[in-house]
Amino acid sequence: MRNDQAGSPLIEIQRATVYRGDTCVFTDFSLSLQEGEHVAILGPNGAGKSTFLKLLAGEVHPVPNDATNIRLFGEEQWNVWDVRKRLGMVSHELQHQYMDQVTGLKVILSGFYASIGIYSHQDFSYAQVAMADKMLEEMGAGSLKDRRFGAMSTGEQRRCLLGRALVHDPTALVLDEPTSGLDLTATFHYLDLVRAHMQKGKTLLLVTHHIHEIPPEVERVVLLKQGKTLQDGEKRAVLTEANLSQLFDCPVTLVQANGWYQALPG
Ligand SMILES: Nc1ncnc2c1ncn2[C@@H]1O[C@H](COP(=O)(O)OP(=O)(O)O)[C@@H](O)[C@H]1O
Numbered sequence: 001m002r003n004d005q006a007g008s009p010l011i012e013i014q015r016a017t018v019y020r021g022d023t024c025v026f027t028d029f030s031l032s033l034q035e036g037e038h039v040a041i042l043g044p045n046g047a048g049k050s051t052f053l054k055l056l057a058g059e060v061h062p063v064p065n066d067a068t069n070i071r072l073f074g075e076e077q078w079n080v081w082d083v084r085k086r087l088g089m090v091s092h093e094l095q096h097q098y099m100d101q102v103t104g105l106k107v108i109l110s111g112f113y114a115s116i117g118i119y120s121h122q123d124f125s126y127a128q129v130a131m132a133d134k135m136l137e138e139m140g141a142g143s144l145k146d147r148r149f150g151a152m153s154t155g156e157q158r159r160c161l162l163g164r165a166l167v168h169d170p171t172a173l174v175l176d177e178p179t180s181g182l183d184l185t186a187t188f189h190y191l192d193l194v195r196a197h198m199q200k201g202k203t204l205l206l207v208t209h210h211i212h213e214i215p216p217e218v219e220r221v222v223l224l225k226q227g228k229t230l231q232d233g234e235k236r237a238v239l240t241e242a243n244l245s246q247l248f249d250c251p252v253t254l255v256q257a258n259g260w261y262q263a264l265p266g
């Protein structure tokens, strides 16, 4: 579902070359996304999906080059903390980095500062605490308010991190393999929560190698392989057996039901 803001540029990357250590992940990579356009970037392990998100979060940088142009929210210059607040991100790395002793409510509160845990110098208004409380309930995590992060199940941790990503009302929700490691119930619950926020106007940017976690509302799919765009377009046209077989280098049979897709051995 497109929201009222559809059409304003969210992310514009032109001709970026990006290294991680000695590995050149992207060479002359370009991709633009609009606000209100739900997009899934699908690709095998090592394709560069997480690196792309790190580029958005300002955790990795392109090689300086006159031809390279990156605009976020239409601006060439941005404050990394502003961007982190406008993009509600959840990644596995975040889940691993997150400190075990932080309680459920504080995990959510930390979203207001895009920090990991909360600190004595950070002030929270009554309104922010109330919003965090409400978000915890909305995530079905009310009982985790005082529970340590380290004592939560993977699904509970993931829902708290989703609440953290949403509490500051970002423009877009940015998820890296959102349901990997979750059982079927936790997967369905998590995807329901994500879809509810898409319907409330959040733009979804999803990066994954799991075809089955692409919600029906996603209209555009980008196939990424070895840092290159293999296909980019309307989901129905891009998610084909031929394209996926080429993407994953193995024969794929694709099944589809109620707007969801699943890959089976070909
Ligand atoms: N810190 C790093 N140092 C060196 N190479 C890295 C580092 N992180 C990732 N890479 C390499 O960059 C490539 C892209 O990784 P990544 O963006 O994590 O892919 P994906 O998320 O699609 O699985 C891979 O070849 C990976 O080995």
Ligand SMILES: [Mg+2]
Pocket (backbone or CB within 6 Å): 049, 050, 051, 176
């Ligand atoms: Mg990754």
